[in-house]
Amino acid sequence: MGPLKGIKVLDLSRILAGPWATQLLADYGATVWKIERPQVGDDTRHWGPPFLKDPDGIDTSESAYYLSTNRGKQSIAVDITRESGQAIVRRLLARADIVVENFKVGGLAKYGLDYASLSAEYPRLIYCSITGFGQTGPDAGLAGYDAMVQARGGLMSITGERDGLPGAGPQKVGVAVADLMAGMYAVSAILAALHHREKSGEGQQIDLGLLDTQVAWLANQNMNYLIGGEVPVRQGTAHPNIVPYQALPTADGFLMLAVGNDRQFASCCEVLGLAPLAQDGRFATNRQRVKHREQLIPLLEESFRRKTTADWIRLLGAEQVPCGPINSIAEVFNDPQVLARGMRFDLDHPLAGRVPQVANPVHFSRTPIEYKGAPPLLGADTEAVLQALLEE
Missing domain, CATH: 3.30.1540.10 (formyl-coa transferase, domain 3)
Structure with missing residues (x-):
């Protein structure tokens, strides 16, 4: 059932960076409780079209964006602004190994759900905070979004056609790579923290900022500047260090x-x-x-x-x-190698019958990934999960 079978994750995140991380953890076998606002849910549920269609070809409430990053989770509709909702989250926290959240710095303190409020009561808890700019620094309190971080973090200065050619000018990457890379860094950090806890019994907070991750993964372009002293520029599809x-x-x-x-x-x-x-x-x-x-x-x-x-x-x-x-992306999903690797598959879905998914690219030899379910409907698991809590 995956290498993280038995690990429980309380997911207080929404949009992309946090949900991307928790989807990966779910793929690896963890139980993920996705806490969502009643009646509203994760913002990305409404980011469409396109929306998943039912068997009659009619749009459902499930956006393609939401469906890209939430499989394998259990959706629990809880209002954390109410004391009753906070009490439910604390009941779940008593059973959780990991929290992932992407509220603004200090945003959960008023609900008593920030790391400082929880660490003494739950010393083994691994608490991953993903924000635009991290927990410290002059801009720590600002909201951060992917496109703005791609720009501020230098990526757009090296993405696009060369100056002086038709179509020149800064470009953002076609997917939200700053968010996605933050999610990937979050997973690696969480796994490292789990290893530390296994040895020491200690949990800890992980402080991860989108801008920091964007700066970090510019890789050779960073070092081209730091070593060579010249500011990298846009070169279209060309490589700064290799020709042709x-x-x-x-x-x-x-x-x-x-x-x-x-x-x-x-x-x-x-x-x-x-x-x-x-x-x-x-x-x-x-x-x-x-x-x-x-x-x-x-x-x-x-x-x-x-x-x-x-x-x-x-x-x-x-x-x-x-x-x-x-x-093109259509051609990608007809590529013989992509087909052979099973990168496109389907899961059962309560509204559409089936929903397409893109596979996790990791292949474990001893603990293979088993996809536990389609991205859940809003609040689909509230009753079952809370009933199980009451029975314990």
Whole structure:
């Protein structure tokens, strides 16, 4: 039933970063109690269209956005602004291992549900707080949203076409990556805290800010600046440290070429009928290719335009040169490799009969993931969970 079978999570989060983390924990076998506002629920329930359709083709109340990040959970409709609701949450806390919340800093203190109020009574509790800017600093009290964090955290300054070319200008990534990466960091931090608790018996608070995570995962671009001293700029599909590593035009579209070493470059040139380029002092090594990319790329583009994307994938693939098509999302779900890995599946749903889902990409050899249920209807598990509490 998954490696986290027996672990219980009280989910006080909504939108994306927190729910993404708790969905992963549910996938791994944890019991997740999703606390939602009565009649309203998680904000993302209303973020549509599109909405899931029933068997007659009529929209239900379940948005695609909500359905992307809440499977395997139990929805409990509780008003935490009331003392009775706070009492219910505390009953659940007595059985929980983990809390995940993304209220503004101090937002839960007035309900007695902040870490400071709970830590003495529940010393083994792992309490993960996800906010826009963390629990400290001059902006700790501000709300944080993904697009704003992508901008402030530097990602939009390196995403988009190069200045001076058509369509140039900053771009945000097509999904809420700042939220998603915060959720991923949250899961790794929670698992580390569980390991610490196993050894010491001590719980702790995890303080995670969207801006911090956005800054952290700029990876080589951060170090390009800190080591090289030059501010990274937008380069379209091109790579700042590797050449050729970008989209190139073909006879019928584009190909993503990802040459990672000098051997692959030589093989690429051979396939293209440009073998002498691999011996040219301007291009023989990656260091030189980065320096002379403006001379090299037009030569490659001219050759790539002579055949179709499929032709080049076949020819380059035979020589172990990394490349691939630029698929639409529809094409992704028809990709033979994606199909073979079972990345799309369906779960039973009380309103629609079945609901499509995208699989967790992790494959455990001894504790395989078993999906416990579709994203729940608002309050669907309130009665069952609270009745179980009363019977204990």
